[in-house]
Amino acid sequence: MPSAVRLIEVGPRDGLQxxxxxxxxxxxxxxxxxxxxxxxxxxxxxxFVSPKWVPQLGDAMDLIAALPMDRGALYxxxxxxxxxxxxxxxxxxxxxxxxxxxxxxxxxxxxxxTIAESLANFREIMTEFRKVHPKGFVRGYVxxxxxxxxxxxxxPDQVKPVVMELAQMGVNEICLGETIGVAVPAxxxxxxxVLEDSIxxxxxxxxxxxxxxxxxxxxxxxxxxxxxSFDASAGGLGGCPYAPGAGGNLAxxxxxxxxxxxxxxxxxxLSKLALASEPIWQELGRTSPSKVHQAVLSACQx
Amino acid sequence: MPSAVRLIEVGPRDGLQxxxxxxxxxxxxxxxxxxxxxxxxxxxxxxFVSPKWVPQLGDAMDLIAALPMDRGALYxxxxxxxxxxxxxxxxxxxxxxxxxxxxxxxxxxxxxxTIAESLANFREIMTEFRKVHPKGFVRGYVxxxxxxxxxxxxxPDQVKPVVMELAQMGVNEICLGETIGVAVPAxxxxxxxVLEDSIxxxxxxxxxxxxxxxxxxxxxxxxxxxxxSFDASAGGLGGCPYAPGAGGNLAxxxxxxxxxxxxxxxxxxLSKLALASEPIWQELGRTSPSKVHQAVLSACQx
Numbered sequence: 001m002p003s004a005v006r007l008i009e010v011g012p013r014d015g016l017q018x019x020x021x022x023x024x025x026x027x028x029x030x031x032x033x034x035x036x037x038x039x040x041x042x043x044x045x046x047x048f049v050s051p052k053w054v055p056q057l058g059d060a061m062d063l064i065a066a067l068p069m070d071r072g073a074l075y076x077x078x079x080x081x082x083x084x085x086x087x088x089x090x091x092x093x094x095x096x097x098x099x100x101x102x103x104x105x106x107x108x109x110x111x112x113x114t115i116a117e118s119l120a121n122f123r124e125i126m127t128e129f130r131k132v133h134p135k136g137f138v139r140g141y142v143x144x145x146x147x148x149x150x151x152x153x154x155x156p157d158q159v160k161p162v163v164m165e166l167a168q169m170g171v172n173e174i175c176l177g178e179t180i181g182v183a184v185p186a187x188x189x190x191x192x193x194v195l196e197d198s199i200x201x202x203x204x205x206x207x208x209x210x211x212x213x214x215x216x217x218x219x220x221x222x223x224x225x226x227x228x229s230f231d232a233s234a235g236g237l238g239g240c241p242y243a244p245g246a247g248g249n250l251a252x253x254x255x256x257x258x259x260x261x262x263x264x265x266x267x268x269x270l271s272k273l274a275l276a277s278e279p280i281w282q283e284l285g286r287t288s289p290s291k292v293h294q295a296v297l298s299a300c301q302x
Numbered sequence: 303m304p305s306a307v308r309l310i311e312v313g314p315r316d317g318l319q320x321x322x323x324x325x326x327x328x329x330x331x332x333x334x335x336x337x338x339x340x341x342x343x344x345x346x347x348x349x350f351v352s353p354k355w356v357p358q359l360g361d362a363m364d365l366i367a368a369l370p371m372d373r374g375a376l377y378x379x380x381x382x383x384x385x386x387x388x389x390x391x392x393x394x395x396x397x398x399x400x401x402x403x404x405x406x407x408x409x410x411x412x413x414x415x416t417i418a419e420s421l422a423n424f425r426e427i428m429t430e431f432r433k434v435h436p437k438g439f440v441r442g443y444v445x446x447x448x449x450x451x452x453x454x455x456x457x458p459d460q461v462k463p464v465v466m467e468l469a470q471m472g473v474n475e476i477c478l479g480e481t482i483g484v485a486v487p488a489x490x491x492x493x494x495x496v497l498e499d500s501i502x503x504x505x506x507x508x509x510x511x512x513x514x515x516x517x518x519x520x521x522x523x524x525x526x527x528x529x530x531s532f533d534a535s536a537g538g539l540g541g542c543p544y545a546p547g548a549g550g551n552l553a554x555x556x557x558x559x560x561x562x563x564x565x566x567x568x569x570x571x572l573s574k575l576a577l578a579s580e581p582i583w584q585e586l587g588r589t590s591p592s593k594v595h596q597a598v599l600s601a602c603q604x
Contacts, residue, residue: 184563185522210515213556213593214563217519220487254515261486261516291515291591 005264006042006229008175008205009035009252011277013044013078015237016056021284025059029066034276035234039268040252042074044097048084064091076139080111085125095137096129097175098122100166102159103148106179110143115162123169139205140166143177146187156194167199174204175231178218181211181248185221192225205229208250210236210289215250216258223262230255235277235288251290270296307566308344308531310477310507311337311554313579315346315380317539318358323586327361331368336578337536341570342554344376346399350386366393378441382413387427397439398431399477400424402468404461405450408481412445417464425471442468443509445479448489458496469501476506477533480520483513483541483550487523494527507531510552511541512591517552518560525564532557537579537590553592572598 012028012035028045035043045067051058060077067075076095079088088096100118101107107118126138144151145159159176166174178188188206195204206222206229208215219230236251256268274288274296281288288294314330314337330347337345347369353360362379369377378397381390390398402420403409409420428440446453447461461478468476480490490508497506508524508531510517521532534554541550558570576590576598583590590596 182563184560186564211593212559212563212597213512213515213518213553214560216515217522217560220519220522251515257514258486258516258519261484261514262488289593291513295514 004228005259005266006205007040007252007255007266007268008042008044008229008231009040009234010044010207010231010249011035011233011235011237011252011280013046013057014231014249015233015235015277016280017047017049017054018238019056019284022056023280023283025062025066027279027283028059028063031234031276031280033068034272036068036071036073037269038272038276039266040273041072042076044076044078047078047080048087049078049080050083061087061091064093074137076137078141079125079129081121082125085128089129089132094133094135095139096125097139097141098125098171099141099143100162101143101148101177101179102154102162103144103151105150106144106148109150119162119165119169122166126169126171137173138171139173139175140169140171141175141177141207142166143179145176145191146178146183147180149180156191159191160194160198163195164198167203173229174199175207175229176204177207178209178215181209181215183208183218184214185217188218189221189225192222192227196225201226202228205231207231209248210250210254211248216254219250219255219258220262223259223264234273235281235293236290237277237280237288251288251293253288253290253292253296257292271299306530307561307568308507309342309554309557309568309570310531310533311342311345311536312509312533312551313337313345313535313537313539313554313582315348315359316533316541316551317535317537318582319349319351319356320540321358321586324358325582325585327364327368329581329585330361330365333536333578333582335370336574338370338373338375339571340574340578341568342575343374344378346378346380349380349382350389351380351382352385363389363393366395376439378439380443381427381431383423384427387430391431391434396435396437397441398427399441399443400427400473401443401445402464403445403450403479403481404456404464405446405453407452408446408450411452421464421467421471424468428471428473439475440473441475441477441507442471442473443477443479444468445481447478447493448480448485449482451482458493461493462496462500465497466500469505475531476501477509478506479509480511483511483517485510485520486516487519490520491523491527494524494529498527503528504530507533509533511550512538512552512556513541513550518556521552521557521560522564525561525566536575537583537595538592539579539582539590553590553595555590555592555594555598559594573601
């Protein structure tokens with residue numbers, strides 16, 4: 001079983017996409033450079049969503065053009081549709097992420113498609129992308145793998161066919177999203193158990209939300225099962241559905257702290273990581289909901 | 303293995319003892335009544351510490367005299383010394399908690415005694431208490447079971463003799479305190495493994511702090527090993543060593559949410575529990591650091 005962990009930082013994309021306060025391309029670049037300084041290497045930096053719908057990420061082309069390319073980073077970007085693919089191909093980015101979900105209501109409300117339609121769209125985009133980037137990396141997101149905000153609980157048997165179809169399509173990685181942050185280890189284990197009959201643990205990344213404080217327990221449970229790829233966002237940026245202090249995304253600081261204290265080397269400097277998102281929090285006028293972020297900063301400041 | 307969980311609410315004592323803003327006896331009584339309304343039954347309500355040192359708990363005698371005695375509650379109070387025992391005996395309270403630690407520096411700085419002296423003091427107080435309350439309940443706290451703020455890591459072999467001496471003294475329960483909130487499951491498991499040679503899991507309660515977001519993962523790990531008694535405080539009251547939003551005590555809401563979602567019936571109404579500490583937070587001028595607290599309140603308020 002591999003001991004090396006893969007940490008996928010999603011702050012610049014998933015962390016910012018719902019924020020109303022505009023963050024400049026310059027601030028994003030500085031943020032990404034600080035993330036690289038901290039030791040992180042895999043960063044999902046933006047989405048080629050329509051700038052009309054998500055003005056915050058409207059600078060995707062400019063951002064990618066300005067990224068430092070000499071730092072060993074693996075940058076990826078979300079591609080929601082054909083139009084987004086055209087823009088992605090113009091930039092030359094060779095890692096993309098595509099999106100579907102395990103619940104019909106969620107795909108309907110989010111991308112106005114059935115799961116089957118989203119998968120057909122997915123296949124088409126991936127095929128065109130691979131024509132240009134035969135060795136390009138494609139991540140497939142599957143959201144609502146435990147519970148859907150519209151349908152309630154999602155059974156492992158609903159998740160499995162979506163995951164299997166992505167695997168058969170030839171994606172490089174499948175990222176399972178616990179979209180609303182309600183799951184406990186027993187549920188995640190039940191899902192993993194069903195999937196493991198048919199798919200290697202190496203193919204799967206987990207994307208946990210910490211909305212109810214259970215994300216680290218879920219990471220721990222999946223680590224014990226042999227999973228080594230986990231998403232998180234610096235400072236827990238992204239998804240702040242409740243009062244200040246409530247969380248959406250699992251904070252990368254919490255993930256790194258947990259792993260390092262458990263004896264897993266991450267190569268990430270926690271102080272630099274905590275400082276990386278501080279200018280963004282200041283621009284947003286909020287503080288990070290991450291307890292480790294706060295503990296580390298407090299220690300930094302004496 | 304028993305499935306029934308014991309939840310020990312420590313908010314009125316551990317949650318308030320370090321707060322500078324005075325909370326009136328009336329507010330505390332209202333808080334305790336709301337905790338009972340939520341379904342909690344075991345509450346550590348105060349400490350007989352000197353009112354000079356901790357004015358916040360200076361109303362211990364009045365508070366106990368005013369407690370509702372017809373609600374099936376199990377009230378306990380911390381007794382730090384001989385003088386405290388005299389006051390405790392005056393009130394007639396039949397459940398007390400005594401205190402020691404696994405690190406010499408911590409007992410020295412906290413109670414100005416060696417561990418051996420604190421244990422001798424402990425034995426004396428328990429003996430006198432049992433003369434008056436032969437069937438009284440005595441909890442023994444052992445702090446810094448994973449790490450000490452002054453000495454660093456504490457080995458399981460340092461914890462074991464303290465725990466064994468308390469067990470041999472005849473305490474009813476030993477509560478292991480992860481005082482600074484740094485532990486991950488691997489460490490807590492290593493400690494449990496060492497103790498389980500010599501002591502029943504039923505004798506042990508765990509007191510986790512959530513300062514770095516690992517408390518629920520630790521609870522989960524100990525639940526899997528068969529432990530069923532856990533401390534927490536409503537809203538995560540107590541110990542706010544860092545910025546607003548950072549945590550000390552594990553929030554009872556987070557614990558109840560985790561257990562219920564894992565299929566364990568707690569008998570606690572989460573909405574009532576989240577509302578219970580709200581007036582206290584308002585008096586303190588802060589918001590609860592508990593993610594579940596915030597999620598539940600946000601849902602309550604539509």
